[in-house]
Amino acid sequence: MSATPDTSPGAGAGPDTTAESSYDELLAGRAAAIRVSGWGAPFRLFQPHNACFWVALALIALGLWNFVPSYVNTFGVFAAADITSLVTSGLFALVFLYFLHRSDRWERTPGRLVASAFVLGGFGAAFAVALPGNAPLMSIYTKLFGQAWAVDWKAGLTAPFVEESAKGICFLLLLGLAPVVIRTAYDGLIVGAYVGLGFQVLEDALYGQNSALEKFGADQVGNVASTFVLRALTGVASHALYTALFAAGLIYLIGTVAQPRRVGRGVALVLAAVVIHGVWDSSGAIADGTPLVSVVLVLTTVVAVVVLFWAIRVGGRRESEFMRAILAPEQARGTISDVELEAAAGHRRERRTFLRSAGDRATRRRRKHILHAIGDLAEDLSRSGGHDDEEVQHARSELHRIRG
Protein backbone atom coordinates (compact mmCIF):
# COMPACT_ATOMS: atom_id res chain seq x y z
CA MET A 1 0.00 0.00 0.00
CA SER A 2 1.47 3.38 -0.97
CA ALA A 3 1.38 6.32 1.40
CA THR A 4 2.37 9.59 -0.19
CA PRO A 5 1.75 12.98 1.38
CA ASP A 6 -1.22 14.71 -0.22
CA THR A 7 0.49 17.97 -1.14
CA SER A 8 -0.96 18.15 -4.60
CA PRO A 9 -4.13 20.18 -4.59
CA GLY A 10 -4.24 19.94 -8.37
CA ALA A 11 -5.17 16.28 -8.09
CA GLY A 12 -8.85 15.76 -8.80
CA ALA A 13 -11.07 18.80 -8.42
CA GLY A 14 -8.63 20.70 -6.21
CA PRO A 15 -8.26 24.44 -5.69
CA ASP A 16 -6.39 26.63 -8.18
CA THR A 17 -2.70 27.49 -7.71
CA THR A 18 -3.39 30.88 -6.12
CA ALA A 19 -4.92 29.06 -3.21
CA GLU A 20 -2.03 26.61 -2.94
CA SER A 21 -0.47 28.22 0.10
CA SER A 22 -3.76 28.28 2.00
CA TYR A 23 -4.33 24.67 0.99
CA ASP A 24 -0.94 23.80 2.45
CA GLU A 25 -2.05 25.49 5.65
CA LEU A 26 -5.16 23.32 5.69
CA LEU A 27 -3.02 20.22 5.24
CA ALA A 28 -0.78 21.35 8.08
CA GLY A 29 -3.90 21.91 10.19
CA ARG A 30 -5.11 18.41 9.36
CA ALA A 31 -1.75 16.90 10.33
CA ALA A 32 -1.76 18.82 13.59
CA ALA A 33 -5.35 17.76 14.37
CA ILE A 34 -4.51 14.11 13.77
CA ARG A 35 -1.36 14.36 15.88
CA VAL A 36 -3.03 16.15 18.81
CA SER A 37 -6.32 14.25 18.77
CA GLY A 38 -4.72 10.83 18.47
CA TRP A 39 -7.42 9.84 16.01
CA GLY A 40 -6.64 6.70 14.11
CA ALA A 41 -4.25 5.40 16.78
CA PRO A 42 -4.57 1.65 17.38
CA PHE A 43 -5.39 0.04 20.72
CA ARG A 44 -3.89 -3.15 22.05
CA LEU A 45 -4.78 -4.51 25.50
CA PHE A 46 -1.74 -6.77 25.84
CA GLN A 47 1.00 -4.36 26.92
CA PRO A 48 3.36 -6.22 29.27
CA HIS A 49 5.59 -3.12 29.69
CA ASN A 50 2.65 -1.08 30.94
CA ALA A 51 1.90 -1.27 34.69
CA CYS A 52 -1.75 -0.44 33.99
CA PHE A 53 -2.05 -3.68 32.02
CA TRP A 54 -1.06 -5.79 35.01
CA VAL A 55 -3.37 -4.00 37.43
CA ALA A 56 -6.24 -4.27 34.94
CA LEU A 57 -5.50 -7.96 34.48
CA ALA A 58 -5.42 -8.48 38.26
CA LEU A 59 -8.78 -6.72 38.69
CA ILE A 60 -10.41 -8.83 35.97
CA ALA A 61 -8.96 -12.02 37.49
CA LEU A 62 -10.17 -11.05 40.98
CA GLY A 63 -13.57 -10.19 39.57
CA LEU A 64 -13.84 -13.57 37.86
CA TRP A 65 -12.69 -15.21 41.09
CA ASN A 66 -15.66 -13.63 42.88
CA PHE A 67 -18.12 -13.99 40.00
CA VAL A 68 -17.70 -17.60 38.92
CA PRO A 69 -18.32 -19.40 42.25
CA SER A 70 -21.47 -17.41 42.94
CA TYR A 71 -22.90 -18.59 39.65
CA VAL A 72 -21.47 -22.10 39.33
CA ASN A 73 -22.57 -23.29 42.78
CA THR A 74 -26.12 -22.05 42.49
CA PHE A 75 -26.71 -22.50 38.78
CA GLY A 76 -28.76 -25.65 39.39
CA VAL A 77 -31.05 -23.77 41.78
CA PHE A 78 -31.25 -20.48 39.89
CA ALA A 79 -30.90 -21.72 36.30
CA ALA A 80 -34.16 -20.08 35.19
CA ALA A 81 -33.24 -16.79 36.91
CA ASP A 82 -29.69 -16.85 35.52
CA ILE A 83 -30.79 -17.52 31.95
CA THR A 84 -33.55 -14.91 32.16
CA SER A 85 -31.19 -12.30 33.58
CA LEU A 86 -28.63 -13.13 30.88
CA VAL A 87 -31.24 -12.57 28.17
CA THR A 88 -32.71 -9.41 29.72
CA SER A 89 -29.29 -7.93 30.55
CA GLY A 90 -28.22 -8.69 27.00
CA LEU A 91 -31.26 -6.81 25.64
CA PHE A 92 -30.51 -3.89 27.95
CA ALA A 93 -26.90 -3.86 26.75
CA LEU A 94 -27.91 -4.00 23.08
CA VAL A 95 -30.12 -0.91 23.44
CA PHE A 96 -27.32 1.00 25.15
CA LEU A 97 -24.71 -0.24 22.67
CA TYR A 98 -26.86 1.08 19.83
CA PHE A 99 -27.22 4.45 21.57
CA LEU A 100 -23.49 4.66 22.30
CA HIS A 101 -22.58 3.63 18.77
CA ARG A 102 -24.78 6.42 17.42
CA SER A 103 -23.30 8.92 19.90
CA ASP A 104 -19.75 7.91 18.93
CA ARG A 105 -20.07 10.04 15.83
CA TRP A 106 -16.76 11.83 15.35
CA GLU A 107 -13.87 9.51 16.14
CA ARG A 108 -14.97 5.88 16.24
CA THR A 109 -13.71 4.18 19.39
CA PRO A 110 -11.64 1.07 18.54
CA GLY A 111 -13.61 -2.15 19.06
CA ARG A 112 -10.90 -3.68 21.25
CA LEU A 113 -11.03 -0.67 23.55
CA VAL A 114 -14.82 -0.96 23.78
CA ALA A 115 -14.54 -4.66 24.65
CA SER A 116 -11.81 -3.99 27.22
CA ALA A 117 -13.86 -1.22 28.84
CA PHE A 118 -16.91 -3.49 29.05
CA VAL A 119 -15.01 -6.42 30.58
CA LEU A 120 -13.03 -4.23 32.99
CA GLY A 121 -16.19 -2.43 34.11
CA GLY A 122 -18.10 -5.68 34.51
CA PHE A 123 -15.61 -7.95 36.21
CA GLY A 124 -13.04 -5.46 37.52
CA ALA A 125 -15.23 -2.68 38.90
CA ALA A 126 -18.33 -4.65 39.85
CA PHE A 127 -16.91 -7.90 41.17
CA ALA A 128 -13.32 -7.09 42.22
CA VAL A 129 -14.05 -3.78 43.98
CA ALA A 130 -17.73 -2.92 44.46
CA LEU A 131 -19.00 -6.33 45.58
CA PRO A 132 -16.42 -6.80 48.36
CA GLY A 133 -16.29 -3.05 49.12
CA ASN A 134 -19.97 -2.14 49.53
CA ALA A 135 -20.84 -4.46 52.41
CA PRO A 136 -18.15 -3.37 54.93
CA LEU A 137 -18.94 0.33 54.44
CA MET A 138 -22.66 -0.32 54.89
CA SER A 139 -21.83 -2.31 58.00
CA ILE A 140 -19.83 0.62 59.40
CA TYR A 141 -22.79 2.96 58.85
CA THR A 142 -25.09 0.52 60.64
CA LYS A 143 -22.74 0.22 63.59
CA LEU A 144 -22.25 3.97 63.90
CA PHE A 145 -25.73 5.30 63.19
CA GLY A 146 -28.15 2.47 63.90
CA GLN A 147 -30.47 0.22 61.91
CA ALA A 148 -33.20 2.71 60.95
CA TRP A 149 -30.71 5.31 59.70
CA ALA A 150 -28.84 2.63 57.78
CA VAL A 151 -32.02 1.38 56.09
CA ASP A 152 -32.59 4.90 54.77
CA TRP A 153 -29.14 6.11 53.84
CA LYS A 154 -26.55 3.34 53.68
CA ALA A 155 -27.10 2.53 49.99
CA GLY A 156 -27.06 6.19 48.94
CA LEU A 157 -23.91 6.90 50.93
CA THR A 158 -22.06 3.77 49.89
CA ALA A 159 -22.62 2.99 46.21
CA PRO A 160 -21.80 6.46 44.83
CA PHE A 161 -18.39 6.43 46.52
CA VAL A 162 -17.41 2.77 46.19
CA GLU A 163 -18.89 2.13 42.75
CA GLU A 164 -18.04 5.41 41.07
CA SER A 165 -14.44 5.23 42.29
CA ALA A 166 -14.28 1.56 41.22
CA LYS A 167 -15.41 2.41 37.71
CA GLY A 168 -13.23 5.54 37.80
CA ILE A 169 -10.05 3.53 38.37
CA CYS A 170 -11.02 1.20 35.53
CA PHE A 171 -11.25 4.25 33.28
CA LEU A 172 -7.89 5.51 34.58
CA LEU A 173 -6.31 2.15 33.73
CA LEU A 174 -7.73 2.37 30.21
CA LEU A 175 -6.37 5.91 29.99
CA GLY A 176 -2.98 4.51 30.93
CA LEU A 177 -3.35 1.79 28.32
CA ALA A 178 -4.65 4.06 25.56
CA PRO A 179 -3.23 7.54 26.25
CA VAL A 180 -3.27 8.42 22.57
CA VAL A 181 -6.77 7.10 21.84
CA ILE A 182 -8.43 8.64 24.91
CA ARG A 183 -7.60 12.33 24.78
CA THR A 184 -10.74 14.44 24.93
CA ALA A 185 -13.62 14.77 27.36
CA TYR A 186 -15.83 13.25 24.68
CA ASP A 187 -13.55 10.18 24.62
CA GLY A 188 -14.11 10.09 28.38
CA LEU A 189 -17.88 10.17 27.91
CA ILE A 190 -17.86 7.30 25.41
CA VAL A 191 -15.26 5.01 27.02
CA GLY A 192 -16.66 5.75 30.49
CA ALA A 193 -20.12 4.80 29.28
CA TYR A 194 -18.80 1.44 28.08
CA VAL A 195 -17.15 0.84 31.48
CA GLY A 196 -20.47 1.70 33.15
CA LEU A 197 -22.42 -0.51 30.77
CA GLY A 198 -20.24 -3.50 31.64
CA PHE A 199 -20.78 -2.76 35.32
CA GLN A 200 -24.54 -2.40 34.82
CA VAL A 201 -24.98 -5.65 32.90
CA LEU A 202 -22.98 -7.73 35.36
CA GLU A 203 -24.70 -6.06 38.31
CA ASP A 204 -28.10 -6.75 36.75
CA ALA A 205 -27.16 -10.41 36.40
CA LEU A 206 -26.39 -10.44 40.12
CA TYR A 207 -29.63 -8.61 40.92
CA GLY A 208 -31.52 -11.19 38.87
CA GLN A 209 -30.18 -13.98 41.05
CA ASN A 210 -30.80 -11.94 44.21
CA SER A 211 -34.42 -11.29 43.28
CA ALA A 212 -34.92 -15.04 42.81
CA LEU A 213 -33.22 -15.70 46.17
CA GLU A 214 -35.35 -13.12 47.96
CA LYS A 215 -38.50 -14.84 46.71
CA PHE A 216 -37.23 -18.25 47.88
CA GLY A 217 -36.62 -19.33 44.26
CA ALA A 218 -40.32 -19.15 43.30
CA ASP A 219 -41.34 -17.85 39.85
CA GLN A 220 -37.76 -17.02 38.91
CA VAL A 221 -38.53 -15.95 35.34
CA GLY A 222 -41.36 -13.65 36.48
CA ASN A 223 -39.31 -12.08 39.26
CA VAL A 224 -36.26 -11.45 37.08
CA ALA A 225 -38.44 -10.14 34.23
CA SER A 226 -40.21 -7.70 36.56
CA THR A 227 -36.82 -6.49 37.86
CA PHE A 228 -35.73 -6.04 34.25
CA VAL A 229 -38.85 -4.03 33.37
CA LEU A 230 -38.29 -1.76 36.38
CA ARG A 231 -34.65 -1.21 35.51
CA ALA A 232 -35.45 -0.72 31.82
CA LEU A 233 -38.04 1.95 32.67
CA THR A 234 -35.63 3.73 34.99
CA GLY A 235 -32.56 2.77 32.96
CA VAL A 236 -31.61 6.25 31.74
CA ALA A 237 -30.10 7.10 35.12
CA SER A 238 -27.81 4.09 35.11
CA HIS A 239 -24.17 3.21 35.55
CA ALA A 240 -23.45 3.97 31.89
CA LEU A 241 -24.57 7.57 32.43
CA TYR A 242 -22.87 8.02 35.82
CA THR A 243 -19.55 6.70 34.54
CA ALA A 244 -19.74 8.72 31.33
CA LEU A 245 -19.98 11.90 33.43
CA PHE A 246 -17.35 10.73 35.94
CA ALA A 247 -14.84 9.78 33.25
CA ALA A 248 -15.34 13.01 31.30
CA GLY A 249 -14.80 14.85 34.58
CA LEU A 250 -11.54 12.96 35.13
CA ILE A 251 -10.28 14.01 31.69
CA TYR A 252 -11.03 17.67 32.49
CA LEU A 253 -9.33 17.32 35.88
CA ILE A 254 -6.22 15.64 34.50
CA GLY A 255 -5.91 17.51 31.21
CA THR A 256 -4.35 16.09 28.04
CA VAL A 257 -2.55 17.44 25.00
CA ALA A 258 -5.93 17.58 23.27
CA GLN A 259 -8.06 18.71 26.20
CA PRO A 260 -6.85 21.62 28.33
CA ARG A 261 -7.31 21.13 32.05
CA ARG A 262 -10.58 22.61 33.36
CA VAL A 263 -10.66 21.88 37.08
CA GLY A 264 -14.04 23.49 37.76
CA ARG A 265 -15.75 21.62 34.95
CA GLY A 266 -14.04 18.38 35.97
CA VAL A 267 -15.09 18.68 39.61
CA ALA A 268 -18.64 19.55 38.52
CA LEU A 269 -18.95 16.45 36.35
CA VAL A 270 -17.42 14.08 38.92
CA LEU A 271 -19.68 15.51 41.64
CA ALA A 272 -22.69 15.33 39.31
CA ALA A 273 -22.11 11.59 38.81
CA VAL A 274 -21.74 10.97 42.55
CA VAL A 275 -24.68 13.16 43.61
CA ILE A 276 -27.10 11.84 40.95
CA HIS A 277 -26.18 8.27 41.92
CA GLY A 278 -26.59 9.06 45.62
CA VAL A 279 -29.94 10.82 45.25
CA TRP A 280 -31.23 7.95 43.11
CA ASP A 281 -30.26 5.37 45.73
CA SER A 282 -31.71 7.47 48.58
CA SER A 283 -34.93 8.45 46.81
CA GLY A 284 -37.15 6.63 49.32
CA ALA A 285 -35.68 8.41 52.32
CA ILE A 286 -35.57 11.80 50.54
CA ALA A 287 -39.29 11.47 49.76
CA ASP A 288 -39.84 10.62 53.43
CA GLY A 289 -41.49 7.34 52.52
CA THR A 290 -44.28 9.05 50.60
CA PRO A 291 -45.40 8.46 46.99
CA LEU A 292 -43.31 11.53 46.14
CA VAL A 293 -40.53 9.02 45.54
CA SER A 294 -41.69 8.87 41.90
CA VAL A 295 -41.26 12.64 41.63
CA VAL A 296 -37.74 12.38 43.08
CA LEU A 297 -36.85 9.66 40.55
CA VAL A 298 -38.29 11.59 37.60
CA LEU A 299 -36.53 14.82 38.64
CA THR A 300 -33.25 12.94 39.11
CA THR A 301 -33.60 11.43 35.64
CA VAL A 302 -34.31 14.84 34.10
CA VAL A 303 -31.29 16.39 35.83
CA ALA A 304 -29.13 13.44 34.76
CA VAL A 305 -30.17 13.79 31.12
CA VAL A 306 -29.67 17.58 31.15
CA VAL A 307 -26.16 17.19 32.61
CA LEU A 308 -25.37 14.46 30.06
CA PHE A 309 -26.48 16.59 27.11
CA TRP A 310 -24.53 19.55 28.46
CA ALA A 311 -21.44 17.32 28.78
CA ILE A 312 -21.94 16.04 25.22
CA ARG A 313 -22.37 19.59 23.96
CA VAL A 314 -19.25 21.04 25.58
CA GLY A 315 -17.22 17.85 25.22
CA GLY A 316 -18.13 17.50 21.55
CA ARG A 317 -16.73 20.93 20.66
CA ARG A 318 -13.16 19.66 20.67
CA GLU A 319 -14.07 16.62 18.56
CA SER A 320 -15.94 18.89 16.17
CA GLU A 321 -12.85 21.09 15.80
CA PHE A 322 -10.69 18.07 14.99
CA MET A 323 -13.19 16.73 12.50
CA ARG A 324 -13.41 20.11 10.80
CA ALA A 325 -9.62 20.38 10.59
CA ILE A 326 -9.23 16.87 9.19
CA LEU A 327 -11.91 17.38 6.53
CA ALA A 328 -11.12 21.00 5.61
CA PRO A 329 -8.66 20.04 2.83
CA GLU A 330 -11.35 17.75 1.40
CA GLN A 331 -13.71 20.69 1.23
CA ALA A 332 -11.00 22.82 -0.39
CA ARG A 333 -10.36 20.22 -3.05
CA GLY A 334 -14.07 19.79 -3.67
CA THR A 335 -14.48 16.24 -2.34
CA ILE A 336 -17.16 17.48 0.04
CA SER A 337 -19.30 20.61 0.10
CA ASP A 338 -19.55 23.34 2.74
CA VAL A 339 -22.86 22.09 4.08
CA GLU A 340 -21.62 18.50 4.18
CA LEU A 341 -18.60 19.62 6.19
CA GLU A 342 -20.88 21.49 8.60
CA ALA A 343 -23.11 18.44 9.01
CA ALA A 344 -20.26 15.96 9.38
CA ALA A 345 -18.24 18.06 11.80
CA GLY A 346 -21.12 19.69 13.64
CA HIS A 347 -23.36 18.48 16.42
CA ARG A 348 -26.59 16.57 16.09
CA ARG A 349 -28.51 19.76 15.29
CA GLU A 350 -26.40 20.55 12.20
CA ARG A 351 -26.67 16.97 11.05
CA ARG A 352 -30.45 17.01 11.47
CA THR A 353 -30.75 20.32 9.59
CA PHE A 354 -28.74 18.88 6.70
CA LEU A 355 -30.90 15.76 6.51
CA ARG A 356 -34.24 17.57 6.92
CA SER A 357 -33.45 20.03 4.17
CA ALA A 358 -33.47 17.11 1.72
CA GLY A 359 -36.52 17.37 -0.49
CA ASP A 360 -37.61 13.76 -0.57
CA ARG A 361 -36.98 10.47 1.14
CA ALA A 362 -34.52 9.18 -1.44
CA THR A 363 -32.38 12.32 -1.16
CA ARG A 364 -32.49 12.13 2.59
CA ARG A 365 -31.29 8.53 2.51
CA ARG A 366 -28.51 9.45 0.10
CA ARG A 367 -27.42 12.29 2.39
CA LYS A 368 -27.27 9.85 5.31
CA HIS A 369 -25.02 7.60 3.23
CA ILE A 370 -22.87 10.59 2.28
CA LEU A 371 -22.37 11.51 5.96
CA HIS A 372 -21.40 7.93 6.78
CA ALA A 373 -18.98 7.89 3.86
CA ILE A 374 -17.47 11.20 5.03
CA GLY A 375 -17.02 9.59 8.46
CA ASP A 376 -15.22 6.69 6.78
CA LEU A 377 -12.99 9.12 4.90
CA ALA A 378 -12.11 11.00 8.12
CA GLU A 379 -11.31 7.69 9.81
CA ASP A 380 -9.09 6.55 6.96
CA LEU A 381 -7.33 9.92 6.82
CA SER A 382 -6.68 9.75 10.58
CA ARG A 383 -5.36 6.22 10.37
CA SER A 384 -3.06 7.07 7.46
CA GLY A 385 -1.79 10.19 9.23
CA GLY A 386 -3.32 12.40 6.54
CA HIS A 387 -1.58 10.63 3.69
CA ASP A 388 -3.28 9.56 0.50
CA ASP A 389 -3.12 5.78 0.73
CA GLU A 390 -5.31 3.23 -1.02
CA GLU A 391 -7.96 3.29 1.72
CA VAL A 392 -8.25 7.08 1.58
CA GLN A 393 -8.54 7.02 -2.21
CA HIS A 394 -11.14 4.28 -1.93
CA ALA A 395 -13.11 6.33 0.64
CA ARG A 396 -13.12 9.30 -1.76
CA SER A 397 -14.23 7.10 -4.65
CA GLU A 398 -17.05 5.78 -2.49
CA LEU A 399 -18.26 9.34 -1.94
CA HIS A 400 -18.26 9.93 -5.70
CA ARG A 401 -20.08 6.64 -6.27
CA ILE A 402 -22.82 7.48 -3.72
CA ARG A 403 -23.38 10.86 -5.30
CA GLY A 404 -23.98 9.02 -8.57
Add this chain to the structure above:
Amino acid sequence: MSTPTVDHARHRRVPVEHRWFGIDRRTLPWAVVAAAVWALWVLLVPAVNDAIAWSDQTRPGDVLLVAREGVTVVPPVGWGLQSGLRTTDRPRAAGGTAPPILLGQEGVQILVRSAAWSGSTADLLDSASGISVGQAGGSLSLGDPQNFTTLAGLPGLVRSTSSPRADGLLAAVVVGGTGVEVTVKGPPDQVRATAEPVRRMLTSISRSGS
Protein backbone atom coordinates in the same frame (compact mmCIF):
# COMPACT_ATOMS: atom_id res chain seq x y z
CA MET B 1 0.22 14.13 37.94
CA SER B 2 -0.03 14.42 34.17
CA THR B 3 -1.56 12.18 31.55
CA PRO B 4 0.79 9.44 30.42
CA THR B 5 1.43 9.81 26.72
CA VAL B 6 3.32 6.59 26.18
CA ASP B 7 1.77 4.79 23.25
CA HIS B 8 2.56 1.16 24.01
CA ALA B 9 0.05 0.10 21.40
CA ARG B 10 2.45 1.46 18.77
CA HIS B 11 5.89 1.14 20.38
CA ARG B 12 6.79 -2.13 22.08
CA ARG B 13 10.24 -1.18 23.42
CA VAL B 14 10.53 1.02 26.52
CA PRO B 15 13.21 3.75 26.33
CA VAL B 16 16.08 2.77 28.59
CA GLU B 17 15.85 5.79 30.87
CA HIS B 18 12.21 4.94 31.67
CA ARG B 19 12.67 1.17 32.04
CA TRP B 20 12.30 -0.36 35.50
CA PHE B 21 12.24 -4.17 35.74
CA GLY B 22 10.83 -4.21 32.22
CA ILE B 23 8.00 -1.84 33.14
CA ASP B 24 7.71 1.69 31.81
CA ARG B 25 7.87 3.90 34.91
CA ARG B 26 5.72 6.52 33.22
CA THR B 27 2.76 4.13 33.36
CA LEU B 28 3.04 3.69 37.13
CA PRO B 29 0.96 6.68 38.37
CA TRP B 30 -2.43 5.43 37.15
CA ALA B 31 -1.62 1.85 38.10
CA VAL B 32 -0.69 2.95 41.63
CA VAL B 33 -3.84 5.08 41.97
CA ALA B 34 -6.00 2.16 40.82
CA ALA B 35 -4.30 -0.28 43.19
CA ALA B 36 -4.65 2.21 46.07
CA VAL B 37 -8.40 2.66 45.49
CA TRP B 38 -8.82 -1.12 45.32
CA ALA B 39 -6.86 -1.49 48.58
CA LEU B 40 -8.98 1.22 50.22
CA TRP B 41 -12.30 -0.54 49.57
CA VAL B 42 -11.23 -4.16 49.72
CA LEU B 43 -8.58 -4.11 52.49
CA LEU B 44 -8.72 -0.93 54.57
CA VAL B 45 -12.48 -0.35 54.95
CA PRO B 46 -13.17 -4.03 55.83
CA ALA B 47 -10.37 -3.82 58.43
CA VAL B 48 -11.95 -0.70 59.93
CA ASN B 49 -15.31 -2.46 59.93
CA ASP B 50 -13.82 -5.44 61.72
CA ALA B 51 -12.27 -3.12 64.30
CA ILE B 52 -15.63 -1.57 65.22
CA ALA B 53 -17.57 -3.86 67.53
CA TRP B 54 -21.30 -4.39 67.24
CA SER B 55 -22.76 -2.25 69.98
CA ASP B 56 -26.40 -2.82 69.03
CA GLN B 57 -27.45 -5.69 71.27
CA THR B 58 -30.98 -6.98 71.65
CA ARG B 59 -32.65 -6.03 74.92
CA PRO B 60 -35.59 -7.47 76.86
CA GLY B 61 -38.82 -6.30 75.25
CA ASP B 62 -37.33 -5.96 71.75
CA VAL B 63 -39.58 -7.07 68.91
CA LEU B 64 -38.14 -7.23 65.39
CA LEU B 65 -40.00 -6.58 62.16
CA VAL B 66 -39.95 -9.59 59.83
CA ALA B 67 -42.32 -8.25 57.16
CA ARG B 68 -44.13 -4.96 56.58
CA GLU B 69 -47.40 -6.87 56.75
CA GLY B 70 -46.97 -6.87 60.53
CA VAL B 71 -45.09 -10.15 60.94
CA THR B 72 -42.74 -9.96 63.94
CA VAL B 73 -40.34 -12.06 65.97
CA VAL B 74 -38.89 -11.73 69.49
CA PRO B 75 -35.08 -12.11 69.41
CA PRO B 76 -33.01 -13.75 72.13
CA VAL B 77 -31.62 -11.14 74.54
CA GLY B 78 -27.99 -10.05 74.29
CA TRP B 79 -27.39 -10.95 70.64
CA GLY B 80 -25.79 -8.49 68.22
CA LEU B 81 -28.33 -7.06 65.79
CA GLN B 82 -26.37 -6.72 62.55
CA SER B 83 -29.37 -6.10 60.33
CA GLY B 84 -33.09 -5.65 60.90
CA LEU B 85 -35.55 -3.16 62.32
CA ARG B 86 -37.19 -3.09 65.75
CA THR B 87 -40.92 -2.40 65.64
CA THR B 88 -40.13 0.86 67.43
CA ASP B 89 -37.80 2.01 64.62
CA ARG B 90 -39.22 4.61 62.27
CA PRO B 91 -37.13 4.83 59.10
CA ARG B 92 -38.08 7.63 56.71
CA ALA B 93 -38.44 5.21 53.79
CA ALA B 94 -41.37 3.37 55.30
CA GLY B 95 -42.36 1.56 52.09
CA GLY B 96 -40.74 -1.45 50.50
CA THR B 97 -39.83 -4.73 52.09
CA ALA B 98 -38.44 -5.10 55.59
CA PRO B 99 -34.69 -5.69 55.62
CA PRO B 100 -33.60 -9.21 56.55
CA ILE B 101 -32.85 -9.80 60.23
CA LEU B 102 -29.32 -10.91 61.05
CA LEU B 103 -28.40 -11.72 64.63
CA GLY B 104 -25.03 -12.97 65.82
CA GLN B 105 -23.48 -14.31 69.00
CA GLU B 106 -20.26 -16.25 69.54
CA GLY B 107 -20.05 -17.43 65.94
CA VAL B 108 -23.72 -18.41 65.64
CA GLN B 109 -25.77 -16.45 63.11
CA ILE B 110 -29.54 -16.27 62.78
CA LEU B 111 -30.93 -14.99 59.47
CA VAL B 112 -34.65 -14.28 59.10
CA ARG B 113 -36.01 -13.41 55.63
CA SER B 114 -39.54 -12.93 54.35
CA ALA B 115 -41.31 -12.60 51.01
CA ALA B 116 -44.77 -13.05 49.54
CA TRP B 117 -45.53 -16.79 49.38
CA SER B 118 -48.64 -18.47 48.02
CA GLY B 119 -47.61 -22.11 48.58
CA SER B 120 -47.62 -24.36 51.63
CA THR B 121 -45.14 -24.38 54.51
CA ALA B 122 -43.69 -27.66 53.20
CA ASP B 123 -43.15 -26.09 49.76
CA LEU B 124 -41.39 -23.13 51.36
CA LEU B 125 -39.08 -25.40 53.37
CA ASP B 126 -38.32 -27.47 50.25
CA SER B 127 -37.49 -24.38 48.24
CA ALA B 128 -35.34 -22.88 51.01
CA SER B 129 -33.57 -26.22 51.46
CA GLY B 130 -32.76 -26.44 47.73
CA ILE B 131 -31.25 -22.95 47.76
CA SER B 132 -29.21 -23.66 50.91
CA VAL B 133 -27.81 -26.88 49.45
CA GLY B 134 -27.02 -25.10 46.18
CA GLN B 135 -25.26 -22.24 47.94
CA ALA B 136 -23.23 -24.69 50.02
CA GLY B 137 -22.03 -26.39 46.85
CA GLY B 138 -23.82 -29.63 47.71
CA SER B 139 -21.89 -30.13 50.95
CA LEU B 140 -24.93 -29.48 53.17
CA SER B 141 -26.86 -32.45 54.56
CA LEU B 142 -30.41 -32.00 55.81
CA GLY B 143 -32.38 -33.70 58.58
CA ASP B 144 -36.03 -34.72 58.29
CA PRO B 145 -38.61 -31.95 58.63
CA GLN B 146 -40.21 -31.66 62.09
CA ASN B 147 -43.46 -29.86 62.88
CA PHE B 148 -43.64 -27.08 65.44
CA THR B 149 -46.28 -24.56 66.41
CA THR B 150 -45.66 -20.94 67.33
CA LEU B 151 -47.14 -19.37 70.45
CA ALA B 152 -49.60 -17.61 68.14
CA GLY B 153 -50.75 -21.01 66.84
CA LEU B 154 -49.01 -20.81 63.45
CA PRO B 155 -47.76 -24.15 62.08
CA GLY B 156 -44.11 -24.34 61.08
CA LEU B 157 -41.54 -26.84 59.84
CA VAL B 158 -37.92 -27.12 60.92
CA ARG B 159 -35.03 -29.36 59.89
CA SER B 160 -31.44 -29.63 61.04
CA THR B 161 -28.55 -28.83 58.72
CA SER B 162 -24.99 -30.03 58.81
CA SER B 163 -21.92 -29.20 56.76
CA PRO B 164 -18.21 -29.96 57.27
CA ARG B 165 -17.73 -26.65 59.09
CA ALA B 166 -21.07 -25.77 60.67
CA ASP B 167 -24.30 -27.12 62.09
CA GLY B 168 -27.61 -25.35 62.18
CA LEU B 169 -31.26 -25.46 61.26
CA LEU B 170 -33.64 -24.28 58.61
CA ALA B 171 -37.22 -23.35 59.50
CA ALA B 172 -40.24 -22.14 57.55
CA VAL B 173 -43.49 -20.54 58.64
CA VAL B 174 -46.22 -19.17 56.39
CA VAL B 175 -48.14 -16.25 57.90
CA GLY B 176 -51.08 -15.32 55.68
CA GLY B 177 -49.51 -14.64 52.30
CA THR B 178 -46.04 -14.13 53.73
CA GLY B 179 -43.37 -16.80 53.85
CA VAL B 180 -40.80 -16.60 56.64
CA GLU B 181 -37.49 -18.48 56.46
CA VAL B 182 -35.17 -18.78 59.44
CA THR B 183 -31.61 -20.02 58.95
CA VAL B 184 -29.30 -20.73 61.88
CA LYS B 185 -25.69 -21.79 61.47
CA GLY B 186 -22.51 -21.84 63.51
CA PRO B 187 -19.92 -24.06 65.19
CA PRO B 188 -21.63 -27.30 66.37
CA ASP B 189 -20.96 -26.69 70.10
CA GLN B 190 -22.27 -23.13 69.95
CA VAL B 191 -25.34 -24.13 68.00
CA ARG B 192 -26.15 -26.73 70.65
CA ALA B 193 -25.57 -24.21 73.44
CA THR B 194 -27.98 -21.72 71.86
CA ALA B 195 -30.67 -24.24 70.94
CA GLU B 196 -33.13 -23.09 73.62
CA PRO B 197 -33.08 -19.33 72.87
CA VAL B 198 -33.32 -20.13 69.16
CA ARG B 199 -36.34 -22.37 69.81
CA ARG B 200 -38.02 -19.58 71.79
CA MET B 201 -37.36 -17.14 68.96
CA LEU B 202 -38.85 -19.53 66.37
CA THR B 203 -42.02 -19.96 68.37
CA SER B 204 -42.36 -16.19 68.84
CA ILE B 205 -43.10 -15.56 65.14
CA SER B 206 -46.49 -13.89 64.96
CA ARG B 207 -48.56 -11.35 63.15
CA SER B 208 -49.87 -8.16 64.71
CA GLY B 209 -53.21 -8.90 66.26
CA SER B 210 -52.74 -12.68 66.31
